Amino acid sequence: xxxxxxxxxxxxxxxxxxxxxxxxxxxxxxxxxxxxxxxxxxxxxxxxxxxxxxxxxxxxxxxxxxxxxxxxxxxxxxxxxxxxxxxxxxxxxxxxxxxxxxxxxxxxxxxxxxxxxxxxxxxxxxxxxxxxxxxxxxxxxxx
Amino acid sequence: xxxxxxxxxxxxxxxxxxxxxxxxxxxxxxxxxxxxxxxxxxxxxxxxxxxxxxxxxxxxxxxxxxxxxxxxxxxxxxxxxxxxxxxxxxxxxxxxxxxxxxxxxxxxxxxxxxxxxxxxxxxxxxxxxxxxxxxxxxxxxx
Numbered sequence: 001x002x003x004x005x006x007x008x009x010x011x012x013x014x015x016x017x018x019x020x021x022x023x024x025x026x027x028x029x030x031x032x033x034x035x036x037x038x039x040x041x042x043x044x045x046x047x048x049x050x051x052x053x054x055x056x057x058x059x060x061x062x063x064x065x066x067x068x069x070x071x072x073x074x075x076x077x078x079x080x081x082x083x084x085x086x087x088x089x090x091x092x093x094x095x096x097x098x099x100x101x102x103x104x105x106x107x108x109x110x111x112x113x114x115x116x117x118x119x120x121x122x123x124x125x126x127x128x129x130x131x132x133x134x135x136x137x138x139x140x141x142x143x
Numbered sequence: 144x145x146x147x148x149x150x151x152x153x154x155x156x157x158x159x160x161x162x163x164x165x166x167x168x169x170x171x172x173x174x175x176x177x178x179x180x181x182x183x184x185x186x187x188x189x190x191x192x193x194x195x196x197x198x199x200x201x202x203x204x205x206x207x208x209x210x211x212x213x214x215x216x217x218x219x220x221x222x223x224x225x226x227x228x229x230x231x232x233x234x235x236x237x238x239x240x241x242x243x244x245x246x247x248x249x250x251x252x253x254x255x256x257x258x259x260x261x262x263x264x265x266x267x268x269x270x271x272x273x274x275x276x277x278x279x280x281x282x283x284x285x
Contacts, residue, residue, distance in 0.1 A: 027180065034173075034180035036205030039220060051219045052255055060222035062181070065197035068227075069183045072195060077187050080229070081196040087224040 004076035007107070007114035007139040016102030016118055019070035023058050025094045031062045053091065060088030063098060063131045067120045070100040071135050078140040082115065086133035092124050099123045102135070113138050150215025151259055157245050163210045164242045167202050169194070171235040177201055191235040199227055199267055199276045203241035207263070210243070215259070217284035223260070224281045231275040238270040246279065258285040 023031075028042050037059055040047040048056045064086040071081050092098055099122065106117035115136055122131040171191030177198050178188045188195055208220070233239060246262035260283055267276040 021182065027182065030176070030180040034176040035201040036203075037208070038205065039208075041219060041221075061197070061200055061225060064200075064225050065181045065183075065195070068195060068197040069181055069185070072183075072185060072187070080232075083226070083228050084196060085224070085226040088222055 004078050005074060005139055006142045007116065008142045010104055010107060010116050010139065012104050012107060014104040016070060016104070016120070017074045018102075019066060019073065019100040021066050021098045021100070022096070023062065023092075023094050023098065025056065028056065028058065028062070028094055031059060035059070035061060037061065055093055058092040058094060058098070058130075060086070060131065063088065063092065063100075063122050064133070066098060066100050067102075067122060067131065067133055067135070070102060070120070071118070071137060074102075075137050075139060080138045081135060082138055083136040084133065085135070086120070086131050088131050090124065090128050090130040092122075092130040097125050098130065105134075114141055115139075151248065151250065153214040154211075154245055154248055154259075154261065157214075158248065159244060159246070162243045162245065163203070163207055164240065165203055165206055167239050167241065169202070169233060169235055169237045169239055173201075174198060174235060193232045193234045196227060196229050196276075199229070199233060200225065200278060200280075202233075202239050202267060203243075203265070207241075207243055207265070211282075211284075215284060217259070219255075219285055221283045222280065223283050226279040228277045229275070230277075231269070231273060233267070233269070233275055237275075239275065240268045242266050253285065255285045258283055 102118045102120040118135045120133040121129045174191045174194045244264045246264045265278045
């Protein structure tokens with residue numbers, strides 16, 4: 001999978017390796033079963049339209065899970081995700097690409113742990129941000 | 144007015160109080176279903192001994208929504224934001240106790256009528272009573 005990322009390898013301004021997803025309606029149903037989120041706006045088009053949406057929408061928490069996957073892929077097995085925050089800003093529809101991206105904003109040491117802060121976002125094919133967020137990861141040290 | 148808003152007072156009555164506490168046995172199949180649904184093939188999760196961080200939100204979520212809707216049966220709920228803080232990994236074999244709290248609640252007139260903006264805090268402790276994660280979710284009901 002991904003190689004191990006070390007604290008010393010990271011600089012403020014570095015990009016997190018992006019992750020591109022293209023969720024299908026089937027994936028939304030799988031997510032409903034796996035997450036326990038049976039909200040019908042994510043799989044019932046008629047219901048979604050009756051609630052003012054143009055169709056079924058990708059669950060925000062699934063996009064949040066994509067952002068989490070981007071971070072754990074990027075940092076490698078020796079790192080750990082300390083904090084993940086996501087705000088859901090717009091609608092994303094099945095069959096559309098979602099591009100997850102991130103950038104390093106901060107490096108610091110706290111209680112003996114070497115931490116890296118990142119800002120994150122997920123874009124739809126129009127370049128609109130459907131989610132924004134932040135993450136803090138603990139990385140191993142080369143020393 | 145949305146049907147759920149008649150339940151707003153019931154929700155207000157639970158502000159800041161431990162709610163919907165329940166224990167969940169974490170099984171390997173739960174983690175596999177989660178990683179397949181996300182499309183996360185990282186070998187780190189394959190044995191089920193460690194779950195991806197976002198898995199924590201799935202623990203008890205169905206019961207949480209059931210509890211919320213039983214008090215305030217909104218026609219629609221939308222997720223506004225989520226925040227996860229992870230302190231220890233969770234994996235197959237763990238027994239996780241989840242407790243929810245209603246952190247805040249306010250109403251506002253929106254495009255679909257009266258809407259409720261609710262913040263929920265949840266804590267997750269393992270079988271050793273150690274705090275493994277905390278989450279905060281902002282949910283909009285209308």
